[in-house]
Amino acid sequence: MAVLPILIYPNKTLKIPSSKVPQVDENISLLIKNMTETMYDHKGCVGLAAPQVGYNLRIMVVDASKHKKTTLCHNLIVFINPVITKKEGAIIIREGCLSVPDYTGNVKRATKVTVNGLDGNSNPQEITTEGFEAIVLQHEIDHLDGYLFIDRVASLKRDIFRRKKYQ
Numbered sequence: 001m002a003v004l005p006i007l008i009y010p011n012k013t014l015k016i017p018s019s020k021v022p023q024v025d026e027n028i029s030l031l032i033k034n035m036t037e038t039m040y041d042h043k044g045c046v047g048l049a050a051p052q053v054g055y056n057l058r059i060m061v062v063d064a065s066k067h068k069k070t071t072l073c074h075n076l077i078v079f080i081n082p083v084i085t086k087k088e089g090a091i092i093i094r095e096g097c098l099s100v101p102d103y104t105g106n107v108k109r110a111t112k113v114t115v116n117g118l119d120g121n122s123n124p125q126e127i128t129t130e131g132f133e134a135i136v137l138q139h140e141i142d143h144l145d146g147y148l149f150i151d152r153v154a155s156l157k158r159d160i161f162r163r164k165k166y167q
């Protein structure tokens, strides 16, 4: 296993829509292991998408269990080819991202989502969650479509903030 370097905005890989994973082979399994280790290596990190480590593939890992805003939580979630199949509610929330280290931003997200895809063993997986974990899932799926939170803010002037402290 290895901790992978994180690509930083404006790296082009972050802006490209990622491809579906055709099958989970040894290389994909290793990438998932390394992504998980990379996420846990960054204190306060609650999710990581494959484009952030240089792979335009629809893979993400999420673990919101340690975050103070988390209510409902599934601990470590590995998602391959995730699709949001249901959304409810709306909230404006301050987000950050390892790939945009110097800023945070106010982003509008659904409060509850259902996501369908495959788990790390290629089995069908459906997760319905709400609150902070639901927001992390939406943030990571955005990465797979080539979007960063700075693309989602209503106003670049009002809704982007320079970070004063790092977690």
Ligand SMILES: [Zn+2]
Residues within 6 Å of the ligand: 096, 097, 098, 099, 139, 143
């Ligand atoms: Zn991010």
